[in-house]
Amino acid sequence: MLPKRQNESSTTEQHSFDEARWVINVRKSLDAELEEHDLEEVTICIFTVPKALMCSHRDSYTPHRVSIGPYHCLKPELHEMERYKLMIARKFRNQSKSFRFHDLVEKLQSMEIKIRACYHKYIGFNDETLLWIMAVDSSFLIEFLKIYSFRKVETLINRVGHNEILRDIMMIENQIPFFVLRKTLEFQLESTESADGLLVSVLTGLCRDLSPLVIKFDDDEILKAHFHDYNHILDFLYQMIVPRIEEEQEAEEEEEEENRAGDNGGNRAVRFLQEFKLQLNRVLASRPADLILRLPLRIISNLPGFIALKFSADYLFTRQENEATTTTAGQESSSASIPNIEKPPLVEELTIPSVSDLHKAGVRFKPTTNGNISTVAFDSDSGQFHLPVINLDINTETVLRNLVAYEASNTSGPLVFTRYTELVNGIIDSEEDVRLLREQGVLVSRLKSDQEAAEMWNGMSKSVRLTRVGFLDKTIEDVNRYYTGRWKVKIGRFVEVYLYGSWQIFAFFAAALLLILLSLQVLSLVFSSLRLLRLRTG
Structure with missing residues (x-):
């Protein structure tokens, strides 16, 4: 029992020593703070x-x-x-x-x-x-x-x-x-x-x-x-x-609010035309008008052979309208409830076509001279995608990851640099994307190959949390709207969805057609045999 008592006494002495040292350190820290520093x-x-x-x-x-x-x-x-x-x-x-x-x-x-x-x-x-x-x-x-x-x-x-x-x-x-x-x-x-x-x-x-x-x-x-x-x-x-992006966004939001206030006060003619258009849409969307206007089209479109034409018309002419309506409704609901900056984006909103797909759709990439993330923008009229020049070498991945980690730890607001890396990660999928960016002057690579550069960016997808950044989200939205509005993309998606996606139906019709042809051939052989038999017996 004696060793146990000795252990207990030594433990008690150790605790009292730690407590005394803790009191000394706290007193010293507080005194130094009051005398020399304003730690706030x-x-x-x-x-x-x-x-x-x-x-x-x-x-x-x-x-x-x-x-x-x-x-x-x-x-x-x-x-x-x-x-x-x-x-x-x-x-x-x-x-x-x-x-x-x-x-x-x-x-x-x-x-x-x-x-x-x-x-x-x-x-x-x-x-x-x-x-x-x-x-x-x-x-x-x-x-x-x-x-x-x-x-x-x-x-x-x-x-x-x-x-x-x-x-x-x-x-x-x-x-x-x-x-x-x-x-x-x-x-x-x-x-x-x-x-x-x-x-x-x-x-x-x-x-x-x-x-x-x-x-x-x-x-x-x-x-x-x-x-x-x-x-x-x-x-x-x-x-x-990333210099003071939040201040620039706040200034832009204030300017937009002032513009909206000015428009609401002095543009009555525009508001009258908008109201007239709204009432006309309501009349056309009513049930009797819909029945009168759409009945001939429904009768024709349900005839055999016109189903594919109906699908193509719906896809090519109503898809863009539905996307615009959905975007407008989403913007109205978000502005009426909580500011966009406080609501994390959906995973679907992070998607953007690759450089190769955008290049095929007519998008051209232009390097900016400032080198600042705030220069990222998309011009829907000319189809030019403005990006700062990216410099890649053996140190880039480490620097990128530590900048992302520092931003995630240092700020509770929008993760601007993280969102930028997600944007670049979204448009770079393969070595072909890296090659196109190099040829157009947006990317300068000192790595061994374009494949290595693509793998580096594809590994940057890990993030602490999803966040909204106004000007980058607008750029992604503008790029997606421009891309989906191109006729090449619409036709390609139509072929992919309604032709490649319906191969079972085409296989069925092909098998049915083959069966019909075989049946006709058999019937033809039978009739020809019967005819020869009659001629011989006659």
């Missing part, structure tokens, strides 16, 4: 990957070469890179005679609570360890990324795998706060203006190299003015690709 202005910006995405493609979210920040620090599989990371950080230190890591850690100490507040997952490191991680990793990052500013490539980095390090740097769990990078570079250069200038040069060069879309950057001064809006490197790339 600090938002969580460095997340862990959602499980739904991590299960689909773990390699795209787990660093293989280097750890940045506390999430993957001290993992055994990343120890090989720690020596090189320290060598590069030491080189960063040697560029300034007054730079000492101990001094940098002391500078960052006042930001320790703010740094912890940026991470979604609990950080188990103590204060000193976390600050040294920030000092070493920020120094390594800045020195590594200087190759995009001075246009030189370090031999050391090439040996350990330049592209693998780039992929690791762009992973959502491998980020450190942007203000830590600024503080580190400012501490070395002893000037905020010089630090911001170098950061702009470094980040724009990095994004040009890694961005899945060809980006047109703003003026450097504009980027410097918005430095406080960027959370980390991945967020910088995200905001370059």
